Amino acid sequence: MAEKITAYRFDRLDQTLSQLNKENCSIIAGGTDVMVLHKSRRGVPPKIPNPVIFIDHLSELKRVYQNQKDLHIGACCTYSELLEDPLIPLPLKNAIKTIAAPAIRNRGTLGGNICNASPAGDTLPLLYVYNAKLLLRSVNGDRVVAISDFIQGVRRVGRQHNEILVEIILPSVLEEGSHVVFEKVGNRNADAIAKVGFAGLIRVNDSRVEDVRFAFGAVGPTMVRSVDIEKKLLGKPIPLADSDVAEVVAAFDKIIRPIDDQRSTAIYRKKVALNLLRYFLSSKQYQPN
Ligand SMILES: Cc1cc2nc3c(=O)[nH]c(=O)nc-3n(C[C@H](O)[C@H](O)[C@H](O)COP(=O)(O)OP(=O)(O)OC[C@H]3O[C@@H](n4cnc5c(N)ncnc54)[C@H](O)[C@@H]3O)c2cc1C
Missing domain, CATH: 3.30.465.10 (Uridine Diphospho-n-acetylenolpyruvylglucosamine Reductase; domain 3)
Incomplete structure (x- = not known):
């Protein structure tokens, strides 16, 4: 029974x-x-x-x-x-x-x-x-x-x-002015568990970075975000210099520690995560013409 x-x-x-x-x-x-x-x-x-x-x-x-x-x-x-x-x-x-x-x-x-x-x-x-x-x-x-x-x-x-x-x-999400992206890498566009997730937010004022945040999913036990690394970009002129982007990517390279599992490998996850960050920081969408 x-x-x-x-x-x-x-x-x-x-x-x-x-x-x-x-x-x-x-x-x-x-x-x-x-x-x-x-x-x-x-x-x-x-x-x-x-x-x-x-x-x-x-x-x-x-x-x-x-x-x-x-x-x-x-x-x-x-x-x-x-x-x-x-x-x-x-x-x-x-x-x-x-x-x-x-x-x-x-x-x-x-x-x-x-x-x-x-x-x-x-x-x-x-x-x-x-x-x-x-x-x-x-x-x-x-x-x-x-x-x-x-x-x-x-x-x-x-x-x-x-x-x-x-x-x-x-908080303040209904305020205008931030450029926010979400990216998910999985086997399909939907109905798939993420191999890597990424979200980025940037707000530019007077051609300088006023606020910037990014977080990664599926590359650690919890979301990976570092306010200390984000701070390195505050006040930097837009478009960001290649050296600024490289410094931030290198800093995340040290703290992202993905694992191998049935969905993906640690090496692939790390490479994709850092590429997504590099792409986001070099994106033209929030930059002045
Ligand atoms: C086929 C399938 C595909 C899926 N695909 C995805 C996917 O692509 N991406 C993804 O992120 N997830 C996916 N999921 C996981 C799941 O659907 C999500 O995590 C969903 O948001 C869980 O919400 P729920 O209301 O069903 O949670 P539940 O199963 O009801 O609860 C989940 C946990 O949270 C607790 N809980 C729930 N609500 C509260 C509350 N208000 N207060 C306190 N505790 C609470 C419960 O006790 C439990 O521990 C998938 C699941 C299935 C079955």
């Missing part, structure tokens, strides 16, 4: 948080990572060690709204919903379009991609360069944490067992 699983599905977020505070539960949003993690043989129900608690239907987790120049995205918005939302920035939509196929995009959520903390999570490089902050809620109240502090390792995040990720906050 199949083992029984206790499952909760409350109408409201406060009831859900109250249950999470009483009992250690496995949170299920879209379930597209959870169900793969606990998959079993055909015909055998998945073995999930804790009671499960569904959150994907909670309206408090599905809002997208603007607060001044910040964009707040509900953690349980599915990819398909975000693709339809006029507030979502184009680079994030471009990243979402590379994720899986429509059936998964109808279930998978942005919050799930973050809390799953896969090194190949496709939205993560962009969320790092946007300096995303995460609003976590529990019965004890709210706290806001930078995504780079929240994600601590492969599938390891700094979430207390009684907390739910409620919102992803993208």
